[in-house]
Amino acid sequence: MRRAAEIGIALGAWIVRLVAVVLVIATFNFALVRAAPGDPAQVMAGQSGGADAKLLADLRAEYGLDQPYAVQLARHLGRVVRLDLGTSTQQRRPVLDLIRERLPATLLLTVTAFALALLLGSTLGVMAGLAAGSAADTAFTVLSLVLYAMPVFWLGLMLVLVFSVWLDWLPPFGYGTINARLGPLGQALDLLKYLAMPAASLGAIYLAIYARLMRASIIEVAQQDFVKTARAKGLNGAQIVVGHMLRNALVPVVTVAGMQAGALVGGAVVVETVFAWPGLGRLTFDALLQRDYPVMLGVFLILSVIVILFNLATDLAYRLIDPRMRAGSA
């Protein structure tokens, strides 16, 4: 009972936080366009001043740019609350529609990268932690330091160089083979080929981070009394790791994963650009080239919301994993 109430309170706090973040970001977006050098209509029209008079007039009318700032801001927030993110100045379509089209690709990429990093990183970290001090452990530490220092866009290009240019195993970019007549399973496998390199380059740095955390965590947990007790009870190594250590060692990993959701989403922007992956990142990059402000600002807002939701998910996972939280006595 007590636990249900606790989770209820946590959820309530998250909803308040979500609304607050949306309002703050919407206000920031509003301020940014006004703070930019030049007339807001020109800024939003993009094309560095080359916009036609009709578009400028439309924008002035749509955003009420002749009104006082307070009125403009109130109108702006009112639209955001009603999920109206404006119209793309280049594609002349509602920003929300553009985002909706691109969202699945971004979610597929980020979730795959995150899951890969978490699974592989934890496994490697456990192995390294159990073999701390061995040659394999040292090699692992060096590798994770290198991965951690690698620019994500460059890692992506290096994968393209090796697996597409030299080995010709994987397609260098895209989101599925065009006009391929494939069944549902064939289509999924085909998409997987296109997903492999973007997900690997986005996930690599997190793999390194989670692995190092897991390694340190396992070394620390191994010295604790309950593990010694388990060993004294005669449980074998695998039983101890899975049944006693893993849950405890995962706590810091999940905490950090939640904190880094923003960076993961930011990395997706770069990776999508490298691999022409048709997600929100690619949409941002194209909008950036044309200075299509409604799209850029809308994507920033939606990506922030995604990060908050991801934070919520890791927070709930953390509550389920941590034995101290589970007992409801924390």
Next chain:
Amino acid sequence: MDALKAFLRHPSGMAGLVLILAVLVLAASAPFLYPESPWEMVATPFAPPGEDGMRLGADTLGRDVAAGIAHGARVSLLIGIASALAALVIGVTVGALAGYAGGGLDAALMRMTELFQTIPAFVLAILLVATFTPSLATIVATIGAVSWPPLARLTRAEFLRLRRREFVEAAICQGERAGRVVLGHVLPNTVSPILVTASLTVASAILIESALSFLGLGDPNMMSWGFMVGSARSSIRQAWWASVFPGLAILVTVLAINLFGEGLSDVLNPRIARRRG
């Protein structure tokens, strides 16, 4: 002095330091090694490494990749260090105010810090640089603006820890003003953990700068490693060297700074280092 001796015996920290010095020497000697502008077309386009006098090859436009890397080192280090300093100023100010003042101000500042930590910082950086047109100043200000939260949290935690210590309370009891207490007694005791985090911030700032210039949001007048990778990527089939070497330069520099920072952390904060395993 003891810390210096300990650092000299720290193998990976010293390896990092040596690599950083090598990059610094490269940056300092770029104008002598390659007196011509790195934008100059000096060779046959796509000349592979070793041909046409190009040690690391030439890019699509016949620009010398090695010259670009040498000149790019200046930009990466300059922006990395300047942005970390900007983040340091913002982070320490916010953290010190929050940790020393406590109460409502602390709560408000920490909510703001959390907000900055949740939002996708790189997307914010893209928005800021694109809006205020890319230049050295806007890039440094932007990277500083998205990199300060960890420094603020650390400074706050250190201030909270030190506030209740006897020597600080003694200074307050003697009627010293808040500013003097902070600058004279609290801040000097927070230097070593802040130094470690600030040095790691230089590495992340270099990565952010490289990603921005990869996307075409670098200062258009400065040759940078990220820009080189970005401009070479479409011709990766014809000239792999033009994207491989500048990326390696970023990797080595960031790795060196991380190694140095971790070595520093082991030496200056043995308490934390031991816990980290």
